[in-house]
Amino acid sequence: MPNQPKYQRRKEDRPQEIADAAFKTFAEKGYAATRIDDVAKRAGVSKGLTYLYYKTKEDLFKAVVKNVVIRRVDSLIGNVESTELSSEEFLRGPLLEFMKKVPGSPIAIVIRLLISEGPRHPDLVNYYYENVVARGLEAIRQFVARGVERGEFRREALDHQPHLFLAPMMLSMIWRLVFADKPLDTDQLMESQVELLLAEMKA
Amino acid sequence: MPNQPKYQRRKEDRPQEIADAAFKTFAEKGYAATRIDDVAKRAGVSKGLTYLYYKTKEDLFKAVVKNVVIRRVDSLIGNVESTELSSEEFLRGPLLEFMKKVPGSPIAIVIRLLISEGPRHPDLVNYYYENVVARGLEAIRQFVARGVERGEFRREALDHQPHLFLAPMMLSMIWRLVFADKPLDTDQLMESQVELLLAEMKA
DNA sequence: ATACTTACTGACCGTTGAGTCATTAAATGC
DNA sequence: GCATTTAATGACTCAACGGTCAGTAAGTAT
Structure with a gap:
């Protein structure tokens, strides 16, 4: 022994x-x-x-949320900025793929925690906003703008808020967090939305 | 004295x-x-x-959530079913108005509570699903179907999931719950979406 | 007035859980 | 081996909170 x-x-x-x-x-x-x-x-x-x-439970909480955010975001947003695809291809391809992944990923958990605990941790909310939300929205805006410059999209496409791309992702996330057992084809939801927006932007 | x-x-x-x-x-x-x-x-x-x-804290919690749901839903969904408007008018008018109100209403608070506490109160989740979500989605579906019958919309409009109408409402709700101080024209978001969907359904 | 019912109070109990710290023992250097 | 450092333990404290219940007084009936 x-x-x-x-x-x-x-x-x-x-x-x-x-x-x-x-x-x-x-x-x-x-x-x-x-x-x-x-x-x-x-x-x-x-x-x-x-x-x-x-030092404290709250310290641990904050560290944990930031930790998850840091480990995910850079790889995701990073390889977005160096793509060779046309705007349409990008929005229909990598962006859609990304959005399909999010609702089942740790990011969804972080968002749940921000929804419940956010009001008591405003600095966490800011951190998340600046590092994830703002960057993500800006990336989408860039692609739309690039599409307009290249003549892929109409000028008016710029008026659309990039949030509209993400709305079905949000709904899908919440749906899966709350109604995990109720069926809903969340992937299809996001596909439809991208097609809807692309059609509108090109028309 | x-x-x-x-x-x-x-x-x-x-x-x-x-x-x-x-x-x-x-x-x-x-x-x-x-x-x-x-x-x-x-x-x-x-x-x-x-x-x-x-009897217990949990009892109180459940009673409170149901109480809020009951007091809101009937009036909202009730007067929806007895409208004289065309499908398009309804979707663009009363439905949109309703959706604009939700993110600032107690319903938003209930949803936040369901997101954080849902997993530990499955019966509450079911109650909410059956009394609010299912009925709401069904109402939208009805209006689309009616629009198709009357020749207002294309047959394919039925393929769209009614969830797509609600997606920007969801995003707006979460946005306001979490990023209360970051500006976002949530009303415009919902308007754009309704127009987008109507255009697609009519085309 | 007086007796009676019961809505309401607030002191109390037991448990739980965040945070502390004296002690232990794993690693390291000589 | 022996001494030193410090990562790691776990028993402890103390406050907070869910839940109880004996007692109190507001309302009512007679």
Whole structure:
């Protein structure tokens, strides 16, 4: 019977491991109903250690949300800016693909948390707005503008708010968060909308 | 100095008063962070009385959500079914008006609560789905169908999911709940969408 | 007036959970 | 080996909150 050590010291990995566990727990229970003890158990550490890396529960929450946002956004928005596709191809292809993925991704969880906890964490809301929403909307606007410059779209296409592209994605997200068991072809919803908008912009 | 009574007995009004106070508190703080003591203070009664009319905190929560839903929905959906307008007039008029009102109404608060607390209260979700969502979607579907029968719309209009009408409303609601201070002309968003869909359905 | 009912109060109880910290033991250097 | 550092533990404190219930007084009947 070898004398197994009770634990290993892993200074580097702990914060991320705790953040991952916390994200899952916050996602399942919401902010107020998650207990630090559960997070710690899930991460395989003691409660005390959690407090070594994150000063308070709120700190942990904020760190976790930002962490998820950071890890997702750059890859997604990054490869958008370096595409060779025509505006129409882009909107119908990569943008649509992206939107189809979101409602089932951790971003949806973050949005749920922002909806419930946002009012009590305005700095988080701002962070999310600037790093995700504003950039995303601007990207869409760019593509429409480029389409107009190239003569793909009518000038009036610029009047449309880019939000209209995202509206069905939003509805799909909420639908799946709330009515997970009620059927709805959310992909088709988003496809229809893109076609609708493209038709209008080209006409 | 007249000997004022400490309180009045108002058996009839108390439940509604408590429900109103509870709604406001749940809206501000969410389910878990709401303290029964605060609700009671807000309603001007003692904590004990709250427990006379509502057995548990969860009971109170469910009663409150249903209460809000009941008080709103019937009037809204009711007068929809007895309209003389053409389908197009209806979609462009009363439906649009209705959608513009929702994001600032208590319904938006209820939806926020369902988003955060839904998973832990499946019966509430079902109640809401059957009494609001299903009926709302069906109403829209009816109007499209009627428009097709009357030759106002193309047959293909039926293929569109009614959800597409509501998508910008959803986005507007969430936007206002989360990004209250960031500007967005949500009314225009919904108008554009209705025009977009009508154009497509008529073409 | 007096007796009676019951809406309402508020002190109390038990539990839960955020945050602390003295102690332990894993890693590291000599 | 031995000494030193510090990652990690887990028992503890303390306040908050859901829920209870014995007592109080507002209203009512006689």
